[in-house]
Amino acid sequence: PIEVYSPEVYSADNQNWSISQSKNDFIYVANNKGLLEFNGETWQLYDSPNGKMRSVNVIDNYIYTGSYREFGYWQRNEFGVLFYTSLSTSLDIEFLEDEEFWNIIQMDEYILFQSLKRIYIYNKKDNVYSIIDSETPIHKIFKVDESIYFQKLKDGIYKIENGASELISNDEIIRNNKIVNIF
Numbered sequence: 001p002i003e004v005y006s007p008e009v010y011s012a013d014n015q016n017w018s019i020s021q022s023k024n025d026f027i028y029v030a031n032n033k034g035l036l037e038f039n040g041e042t043w044q045l046y047d048s049p050n051g052k053m054r055s056v057n058v059i060d061n062y063i064y065t066g067s068y069r070e071f072g073y074w075q076r077n078e079f080g081v082l083f084y085t086s087l088s089t090s091l092d093i094e095f096l097e098d099e100e101f102w103n104i105i106q107m108d109e110y111i112l113f114q115s116l117k118r119i120y121i122y123n124k125k126d127n128v129y130s131i132i133d134s135e136t137p138i139h140k141i142f143k144v145d146e147s148i149y150f151q152k153l154k155d156g157i158y159k160i161e162n163g164a165s166e167l168i169s170n171d172e173i174i175r176n177n178k179i180v181n182i183f
Helices: none
Strands: 016-021 027-031 034-038 043-047 055-059 062-067 070-076 082-086 103-107 110-114 118-123 128-133 141-144 147-152 156-161 164-169
Touching: 027 055, 027 062, 055 103, 062 103, 062 110, 103 141
Parallel strands: 016 055
Antiparallel strands: 016 027, 027 034, 034 043, 055 062, 062 070, 070 082, 103 110, 110 118, 118 128, 141 147, 147 156, 156 164
């Protein structure tokens, strides 16, 4: 069966950008007003720390989110309520103008936060980060087996190897078309 939930039911905005599910089957949604949590029966809205929330990914016991010039994670406190920790603030990151985070992917001990011009590679073990820049838009990052790929529009497909981008193909078809998925 399919159940439809309207903004009036979940008490948030009508734009939902990303969705993820936890091991305990809770659903998390990146909404214009914040992080929506659905336990199968009731909805809870947690206000966005900085503008419209664009991405969410549940990894282990952390709920990573990305929004306007901000990314971090949510955890439960001793009362079962989610609280937010800003990685952007703790790492003292200087963002690009109007930067928003559209995708979040895990690779081993790394969490990758992707905006339209950068990929931030956060090492959660050492609490450090590095950046992959792009002069042209990056619309999405893809995890295939144990590798991360992305397209620099009008440039080519790249693979992240040892924290750096490596050109895989700059065929004319790839340069002139937007890649929507890689398998």
